Amino acid sequence: MNVIGYVRVSTRGQVKDGYSLAYQKDEIQRHCREQGWTLVDIRHDAGISGAKVDENTWEVEREGLRDTLDVLSTGQACCVVVLNTNRLWRSDIVKVLIHRELKKYGADVKSVEQPNYSIYKRDPSDVLINGMMELLDEYQRLEIALKLGRGRRKKAAQGGYAGGRAAFGYRAKRGQKLIEVHPDEALIVKRLFALRKRHSDWSLSRLADKLNHDGFCTRQGAAFTKVQVKRILDRKEFYEGTYFYSDVKAQGKHQPIIGLDN
Secondary structure, three states: OEEEEEEEEOOHHHHHHOHHHHHHHHHHHHHHHHHOOEEEEEEEEEOOOOOOOOOOOHHHHOHHHHHHHHHHHOOOOOEEEEOOHHHOOOOHHHHHHHHHHHHHOOOEEEEOOOOOOOOOOOOHHHHHHHHHHHHHHHHHHHHHHHHHHHHHHHHHHOOOOOOOOOOOOEEEEOOOOEEEEOHHHHHHHHHHHHHHHHOOOOOHHHHHHHHHHOOOOOOOOOOOOHHHHHHHHOOHHHHOOEEEEOOEEEEOOOOOOOOOOO
């Protein structure tokens, strides 16, 4: 039978060294040869979490998964082969979404490490075993998240960058876990707060229009909207030097972009 492989890694480190992706691909290829299956292709997602997925934005968030489903929808393959089902999902909501899509095309999942797995299984013992393995995967994911969360909160309490996307005006420096001022974006932040101080009666839309008129643009090169303007203005304390992470608030180690008098 014709099958398509799917591999995924979730961290930038794994993406960079490539070992995890390569290992998954090797194991899938070996398994398909042993089973006598025709491997049509192997699609991948790198640096993407398996715990979250938006069914309306797969093209952006999990393009490899979207491509895999496209292949299954055309009938070029009848199964998706993975090293472990946790490469497809790591939360119940994602599992439900993917099961639904696979069942639309009458497709199934074959797992190298879970040889008896099938989304159509009805045998009680198989359901129990597969369910226990998925619960163990979920436990491991939550345990890792808890440990990472503790470390990030501790770092945030000391004013350090705890991860996540850097605010507009800054860039995260790879390998050093720091955020540094981005000169071009910082200029826009300063300009916006100066406009707000000078024209306190202006609406968010008018402030956005002024930035656009002055030739400024967003990080993506698009025009500013009132939503983006509000997001920057709401971070006034951060731009003054205060660091926030979850419910942690501390004097940040990052360089302020605006002064306390803005």
